[in-house]
Amino acid sequence: AFEGLTEKISSAFKKLRGQTRLTEADVKDAMREIRLALLEADVNFKVTKDFIKAVTEQATDAEILESLSPAQQVIKIVNDELIKLLGGKGARITIAPNPPTIVMMAGLQGSGKTTNAAKLAGLFKKQQQRRPLLVACDVYRPAAIDQLKVVGRQLDIPVFEMGQGDPVEIAKQGIAHARKNGYDMVFLDTAGRLHIDEALMDELKNIKAEVKPHEILLVVDAMTGQDAVNVAKVFDEALDISGVLMSKMDGDARGGAALSVKAVTGKPIMYIGTGEKLDNIEPFHPDRMASRILGMGDVLTLIEKAQQNFDEKQAIQTAKKMSAGKFTLTDFYDQLQQIKNMGPLEDMLGMIPGVDAKALAGAQVDNKAMGHTEAIILSMTPKERENPSIINYSRKKRIANGCGLKIEEVNKLLKQFDAMQKMTKQLASMQKRAKKRKGGF
Ligand code: GDP
Numbered sequence: 001a002f003e004g005l006t007e008k009i010s011s012a013f014k015k016l017r018g019q020t021r022l023t024e025a026d027v028k029d030a031m032r033e034i035r036l037a038l039l040e041a042d043v044n045f046k047v048t049k050d051f052i053k054a055v056t057e058q059a060t061d062a063e064i065l066e067s068l069s070p071a072q073q074v075i076k077i078v079n080d081e082l083i084k085l086l087g088g089k090g091a092r093i094t095i096a097p098n099p100p101t102i103v104m105m106a107g108l109q110g111s112g113k114t115t116n117a118a119k120l121a122g123l124f125k126k127q128q129q130r131r132p133l134l135v136a137c138d139v140y141r142p143a144a145i146d147q148l149k150v151v152g153r154q155l156d157i158p159v160f161e162m163g164q165g166d167p168v169e170i171a172k173q174g175i176a177h178a179r180k181n182g183y184d185m186v187f188l189d190t191a192g193r194l195h196i197d198e199a200l201m202d203e204l205k206n207i208k209a210e211v212k213p214h215e216i217l218l219v220v221d222a223m224t225g226q227d228a229v230n231v232a233k234v235f236d237e238a239l240d241i242s243g244v245l246m247s248k249m250d251g252d253a254r255g256g257a258a259l260s261v262k263a264v265t266g267k268p269i270m271y272i273g274t275g276e277k278l279d280n281i282e283p284f285h286p287d288r289m290a291s292r293i294l295g296m297g298d299v300l301t302l303i304e305k306a307q308q309n310f311d312e313k314q315a316i317q318t319a320k321k322m323s324a325g326k327f328t329l330t331d332f333y334d335q336l337q338q339i340k341n342m343g344p345l346e347d348m349l350g351m352i353p354g355v356d357a358k359a360l361a362g363a364q365v366d367n368k369a370m371g372h373t374e375a376i377i378l379s380m381t382p383k384e385r386e387n388p389s390i391i392n393y394s395r396k397k398r399i400a401n402g403c404g405l406k407i408e409e410v411n412k413l414l415k416q417f418d419a420m421q422k423m424t425k426q427l428a429s430m431q432k433r434a435k436k437r438k439g440g441f
């Protein structure tokens with residue numbers, strides 16, 4: 001998301017950075033560009049207006065304009081206001097003191113309730129060792145129950161269902177079942193309609209009144225833009241939701257809904273869905289998202305992803321080896337396996353500061369090349385993997401023959417390995433800086 005916005009804001013900032021002194025007119029010009037960029041990104045009109053007003057007021061202050069680095073100060077103001085707009089500190093599902101924590105999912109049909117109920121349950125299971133239970137309260141289509149069972153099975157999370165009975169009764173029984181069997185979280189997957197209607201709202205209100213969920217999470221589809229924001233407003237008025245799960249962020253290039261929903265409804269985005277796979281969910285961090293929008297990357301999320309997917313012991317060993325300059329092709333091979341687990345490479349590259357997401361659009365990670373790399377490493381002897389400098393021409397030929405590839409490919413890999421060693425060193429120092437930075441700048 002946010003590609004266009006990031007590009008335009010960066011270009012406005014570039015102009016500011018180009019001046020040694022800033023005048024009020026310079027700031028106003030930049031704000032005009034940012035205002036257009038926000039509107040083009042489909043941010044709500046009033047939200048945009050208020051945002052620009054707040055930034056302009058602060059940024060045209062004489063103290064800022066006459067400071068040593070006025071452009072940096074203006075960027076910081078934009079960053080801080082963006083964080084505020086996105087929800088400030090960030091909000092999460094709170095675990096209830098007496099289990100089970102009951103989370104009711106709500107939203108229109110197709111918004112992503114069923115998939116994201118499962119994703120969320122999976123997130124809590126994996127990261128907090130919770131024991132979640134999914135409850136099938138969408139009873140109007142038998143397929144809906146089956147769908148929940150399928151995703152539940154994929155994550156090894158049990159599903160409570162009573163066929164096409166009364167959703168309120170199913171919710172109650174499901175919670176009783178959780179209590180009896182030691183499940184500490186319950187996710188209620190409810191029905192949705194194509195449009196907001198009274199019958200839907202009444203059903204949700206009834207479930208709410210009967211089971212008193214600790215959290216009501218509204219799932220809205222980011223790709224529907226301002227409609228998503230309007231839907232959120234209506235649902236919140238009827239149900240007093242806890243927060244929003246913004247699904248399909250991966251398919252939304254503009255980002256307007258994500259930027260408007262908090263200001264319009266007063267309710268925060270708690271989680272975002274970032275793809276169809278069941279681990280494509282992230283807690284929403286306003287500060288990190290602001291950083292991504294401003295083209296400054298999101299090193300913290302990148303590092304977290306790495307930590308989740310990397311074997312920690314191995315990672316520590318690898319880091320040690322790297323800083324000692326002892327990183328070998330065997331380690332490289334292991335890393336390749338782990339990188340494969342982290343998901344599409346292009347998603348991750350977008351989180352690295354200074355990497356132009358647009359330049360990467362359409363870039364495909366070449367699985368075939370990855371396979372070649374593995375084959376080449378596998379046809380080396382352990383000694384060669386530990387110390388590639390002993391690989392002379394005849395060894396290269398033998399390796400190439402061994403994996404049925406050309407000697408040029410072996411050369412290429414050895415070169416890439418060298419480059420990778422350099423890059424990992426850079427990443428390591430970036431990680432250090434990110435730790436120091438914490439929030440703002
Ligand atoms: P429900 O009707 O609200 O229960 O919606 P579903 O959970 O059945 O989701 C509808 C469709 O959206 C399914 O095809 C999901 O795979 C898809 N979907 C859900 N979340 C995401 C997401 O974050 N990204 C993408 N690309 N697709 C999603």
Ligand code: MG
Nearest residue numbers: 113114138144
């Ligand atoms: Mg569903």
